[in-house]
Amino acid sequence: MATPLSPDKLVSILRAEGVRVVEYGSWRTHNRAGHGAWGPINGVMIHHTVSSGTDSSVRLCYDGYDGLPGPLCHGVIAKDGTVYLVSSGRANHAGGGDARVLDAVIAEQPLPATHRHEGSSDSADGNARFYGFECVNLGDGSDPWPAAQLDAIERVSTAICRAYDWSAASVIGHKEWSDWKSDPTFSMAAMRARIARRLGGKPDTPSPAPQYQPFPGAGWFKNSPRSPIVTAMGRRLVAVGCSAYAEGPGPQWTESDRRSYARWQHRLGYSGTDADGWPGATSWAALKVPKV
Template sequence: MATPLSPDALVRALRGEGVRMREHGNWRTHNRNHKGSWGPVHGVMLHHTAGRDSLALCRRGTPDLPGPLCIGLITKDGTLHLVGYGRTNHAGNGSTAVLDAVRASKVLPSRPGPDAVDGNARFYGFEIENLGNGSDPFPAAQLATVERLSAALCRAHGWSGASVIGHKEWTRRKIDPTFSMPVMRGRVAARLGSDAPGDDHTAYEAFPGAAYFAIGRRAGMFTAVGRRLVEEGCGRYAVGPGPVWSEADRASYAAWQHKLGYRGADADGIPGRASWDRLRVPRS
C-alpha cells in the first residue's frame, strides 16, 4: 500500500516513462474526495469507455454518476488526457480477495469474490477509449500508453506488474477492458524489468520452433497469435485471425518483426524466439 502521489509527482513519473499527455482544466483538484478518503492506494485499475468522444463524460460524469470518472482517458492516438486527481468514480465496490492478492503481489483469484470493498479509494483509475464490443481495436499507440502509464505508477511506488488489474477482475459485474490483462501485466513487468507473478512464463505459449509455422498448418494457438498481432497494431487480415497459419499470419508477424526493429531476412514473418517471447501469446 502507498500514499497517493501528488499531482506534480504523477506528472514527473509519467514524463519519465515517455507518456504523451494533455492536462485539462482544474484536473489537479477535480475529484470526489468529499465523499471519502483516497488512499492508501494499492494499484492501477484499467477500464474501457464503451463509447467514443468520451472526454467530456470522463470529466463531468452523469447525473447518476458524477465526475470525474477517472484520473485520465487514453484516446485512440495514445494521448493520455488528465481530467481528475484523487478519488474518482471509476471502480465501485469489488472483491476483498482481489485486493488482498494485489497487496501481496500474488496471482488474482480466478473469479472475483463478493463486492465488499470500495475500489474508488484504493486504486488509480484510467479509462481507455473503446466501444468494448470485442471488435473495436485497441491501436498499438493506445496500448503502449496504457503500458507506460501503468509502469510509471508501479515504478514510482515500487510495485510490480501484478499491481495492474482490469475492472473485470475486480467485480463480476464488468467486462472491461476487453484486451488480455495477463498480457498487459506482462508488458508492464517487462518494462519494469521484472515478472508479474503468475502472469509470465507459465501464462504464455512456449516457442514451438520456427518450423512449426508452416503455411496451412492448423493449431489452436494460431488464433491467439493473430489476436496478439492485432492488439499490437500489426494485423494484416482481411478475414480472421483463425487456427490455420496463413500468408496473412506471416504478413502480420512480419509487421511485428518490423515494429521490433528487424529488417530484411530477419523480418520474413517466420517467428523466432526473441520476437516470440516479446509477443507474449496467452496460453490457450
Template sequence: MAAPLSAAAFLAALRAEGVRVVETSGWRTRNRNSKGAWGPVHGVMIHHTVTKGTATTVALCRDGHSALPGPLCHGVITKDGTVHLVGYGRTNHAGLGDGDVLAAVIAERPLPADNQANTDGNRHFYGFECENLGDGQDPWPAAQLEAIEKAAAAICRLHDWDQRSVIGHLEWQPGKVDPRGFGMDWMRGRIGTRLAGTPAPPPKPKPPARKHEPFPGAAFFRTGRRSAVITAMGKRLVAEGCGRYRVGPGPAWSEADRQSYAAWQRKLGYSGSAADGIPGKTSWDKLRVPTS
C-alpha cells in the same frame, strides 16, 4: 501501505515514462474526496469507456452523468495514445469489488476470482479509462496500448510495485467485462518487461542545420581580398569538381578562384559573360558555402 502521489509527482512520472499528456482545466483539484477517503493506494485499474471520439470521451470522464458524477477516472487514454488528465483524488471508476482481489494485489500474487463486491475500489486504485466501444470489435491501436503500458508502469515505478499491481475492471468487480479486446495477463507482461528493462537514454539532440555564407556581393571578389570565405568557397568548388587550382584553395582571391568559379557557372548552365567567374547571388546560393 502507500500514500497517493501528489498531483505534480503523478504528472512528472507519466512524462518521465514518455507518455504524451494533456491537462484538462482544473484536473488537479477535481475529485470525489467529499464522499470518502482516497488512499492508501495499492494498484492501477484499467477500463474501457464504451464511447467513441476524443472530445466526447474526455468530457464524459471529466464530468460524469446524472447517475454517476465525475470525474470517472484520473486519466483518459484516447486512441492516439494521449493521456488526458481529468481528475485527481478519489474518482468514480472502480466501485465495490472483491476484497480477496485487493489482498492479492497488495501481496503481488496471482488474482483469485472476483466473486464479491465488498471493498471500496475508488479509495485504493488509480484509474485509467481507455477510449473503446468495448464490443470486442473496436480495435486497440498500437499507440493506445503502448500508452496504457507506459502509464501503468510510470505509477508502479514510483510506488516500487510490480506488474501484478495492475488489474482490469473485470478482475475487480463481478459482472464487469472491461477492458475487452486484449488480455490483462498479456498487458501485465508488457508492463513487467518495461519495468525490468533499463530505460532507454534520451535521444541525442540533432546537430543544428549547417548555415551557409550569405552572398557578400560581387565587389567582394577582387584582387587583394583575403578572407576565410574565399577559402571555404574554393573547397566547395573542388567538392563540386570545378576546382582549377594548382595550389590551394587559399584565402586570397586569385585567377585560380575566378577560373574555378567560372567552371561552376558553366556547370549550372551559364555561358558567355554570365560565366565570367565573378560570383552572382543565384550561383552563390546554389554553391552553399558553409560559414567559416
C-alpha cells in the same frame, strides 16, 4: 502504506516514462473529496469507456453523468496514445469489488476469480485504493486497440508501478475486480507481461507530440477550397459529435462543413456571429485537426 502522488509528481513520472500528457480542465482539484477515502493506494485499474471520440469521451469522464458524478477516472487514454488527466484525487471508477482481489494485489500474488461487485455486502471500496484509467473503446469486442493506445496503457501502468516500487501484479482490469464488468476487452495477463518487461528497463524518451494542421486562415475557407485539410477537419467534427453531414465529409468545402463547424463553435461557448460556421484560429486550435 502508499500515499497518493501529488499532481506534479504524477505528471512528472508519466512524462518520464514517455507518455504524452494533456492536463485537462481543473484536474488537479477535480475529485470526489468528501465521498470516501483516497488512499492508501494499492494499484492501477484499467477500464474502457464504452464510447467513441476523444473529446466527448474525455468530457464524459471529467463531468460524469446523471447517477454517477465525475470524475470517472484519473486519466483517459485516447486511441493515439495521448493521456488526458482529469483528476488527481478520489474518482468514481472502480466501485465495489472483491476484497480477496485487493488482498492479492497488495501481496502481488495471482488474482482469484472475482465473485463480488458494487452492492455486495462485503465488497471493498476500489475508488479509495486504485488509480483508474479509462481507455477510449466501445467495448464491443470489435473496436480495435491501436498499438499507440496499448503502448500508452503499458507506459502509464509502468510509471505508477515504478514510482511505488510495485510489480506488474499491481495492475488489474475492472473485469478482474468486479464480476459484472467486462473491461477491458484485451488480455490483462498479456498487458501485465508487457509491463513487467518495461519495468525491467529504464524509462525511455518521450513519444513525439502529435502534429496538428496549422490554421489556414479565415479567408481560405471562404474561397470554397478543395483540400485534404477539409476532409481532416470534417472527420474531427464527426469525432467530437458535431456532424451536420448527410454524407462525407470530403475534400470540397460545403455548407455541411460550415454547419458542422458552427455546432463546434456553439460547443465551445460561442454565439451570434462568432458561431457562424466560419473557422477562426482559436476554435481551430481546439479542434486539433491532424496534419495532412
